[in-house]
Amino acid sequence: MDAEKQAVREALKSVEDPELPVSIVDLGIVENIDCGPEHIQVVLTPTFSGCPALEHIRKLVIGVLEEQFPGKRAEVGWSFTSSWTSQKISSDGETALKTYGIALAADGVVHCPYCGSKHIVRDSPFGSSLCKEIYYCKHCKNPFEKMKHLA
Amino acid sequence: MQENTVLIDFVNQWAEDEFWVGHLLTKKIYEYGPDLEENIAIGSISQDEIGHCRMLLNLHTTGEKQIDHLIYGKPPEQIKVSRLAEYWYEYDWARLVMKQLIYDICDGVRLSFGGEIPDSGLQDVLRLMKREEAVHLEHWMEWALLISEDSQGQSLLQKAAGQIYPLISDFFADPLIERVSAEYGLNSVSAKLLLKQCLDELNPRLIQLGLSIPCPEQEMIGNLSVQGGRYGLHSSGFMPLYNEFTLVYRQNPDMVWG
Numbered sequence: 001m002d003a004e005k006q007a008v009r010e011a012l013k014s015v016e017d018p019e020l021p022v023s024i025v026d027l028g029i030v031e032n033i034d035c036g037p038e039h040i041q042v043v044l045t046p047t048f049s050g051c052p053a054l055e056h057i058r059k060l061v062i063g064v065l066e067e068q069f070p071g072k073r074a075e076v077g078w079s080f081t082s083s084w085t086s087q088k089i090s091s092d093g094e095t096a097l098k099t100y101g102i103a104l105a106a107d108g109v110v111h112c113p114y115c116g117s118k119h120i121v122r123d124s125p126f127g128s129s130l131c132k133e134i135y136y137c138k139h140c141k142n143p144f145e146k147m148k149h150l151a
Numbered sequence: 152m153q154e155n156t157v158l159i160d161f162v163n164q165w166a167e168d169e170f171w172v173g174h175l176l177t178k179k180i181y182e183y184g185p186d187l188e189e190n191i192a193i194g195s196i197s198q199d200e201i202g203h204c205r206m207l208l209n210l211h212t213t214g215e216k217q218i219d220h221l222i223y224g225k226p227p228e229q230i231k232v233s234r235l236a237e238y239w240y241e242y243d244w245a246r247l248v249m250k251q252l253i254y255d256i257c258d259g260v261r262l263s264f265g266g267e268i269p270d271s272g273l274q275d276v277l278r279l280m281k282r283e284e285a286v287h288l289e290h291w292m293e294w295a296l297l298i299s300e301d302s303q304g305q306s307l308l309q310k311a312a313g314q315i316y317p318l319i320s321d322f323f324a325d326p327l328i329e330r331v332s333a334e335y336g337l338n339s340v341s342a343k344l345l346l347k348q349c350l351d352e353l354n355p356r357l358i359q360l361g362l363s364i365p366c367p368e369q370e371m372i373g374n375l376s377v378q379g380g381r382y383g384l385h386s387s388g389f390m391p392l393y394n395e396f397t398l399v400y401r402q403n404p405d406m407v408w409g
Binding site: 046048049050051052080081083123124125126127128129130134150 | 173188189191192194195196197198199200201202203205206209275276278279280282283285286289290
């Protein structure tokens, strides 16, 4: 990756997903970055097709890039050619989510983010946002959310 | 997506179905479900359906205003939403569950049909839709099973099925199915075949719920010749809903959200 693309990627680490405590880079939705003399084009993959935050994220990205790369026009496109999965979340992202009480289970096994127990049940496939589902820990008696993983 | 008017018509009509289903779910999210978690689930499912509408329209449009016009700006006689998608329920949990269950099974058959159309952009969108719709179907079937556990619940589901099941014929009584099939050489596919596939998927589920099949297959096939939603002929619930969700756009078509 050339230096400018890397710089753009670093800048995008300051853009947090509005519904999760992780950056859009750690969430794994940055699909492509293209830099030209006068523009920066970023292609993002939505986590779910109906995500209500798409327009908000687009504005955040444009704001950050046009501030950090003055003189360049930032463009954001949404791609539906590849499917986002929770396996695209980085290890930093996984740690941040766990600290926040959101499990990931990228390895297929769900652990309670509070006590680490595997003695859990899924309460609902729908959580407080489209990308999460609700679980309950029978060990520590806490409900918690897990990032949804659709194959 | 290919600049093919038949395919664009098919995609637009599909998007209309998804929008109407999603819109109806959003109307009273706080009242429909029996518990808070279910209201959250309904909110998520409605967002998914409206997201599917947007993805389908994105295939051949170039911006928000064009999408707004296709959903909010069409005169009512040009809207080809199925009577199943526009089926309206006042607060009635069993009817909502039955409507969603039947719609998702019809939509699953349409997804399989759409999967045969050789258009890479459409296939990308359908792949995303399919994985989300699978979760919806599982969800509504779980609720139907729960409601059917006692005789009162079964009675409510049977009554709902009696009203909604006949609308499946209207869903597939669609001249675009034949036109798309001819356009892409899918000559073995017909409205009758898709209807039969749908009933083959749905009927065993109704039996599993302890329900009787509301209409015999031959009657359902015979009703494919009745013109309805796909011809712009809608139910009595259509105009109030149309007037409701197009109100803002009709007053100010240039308005931009946010």
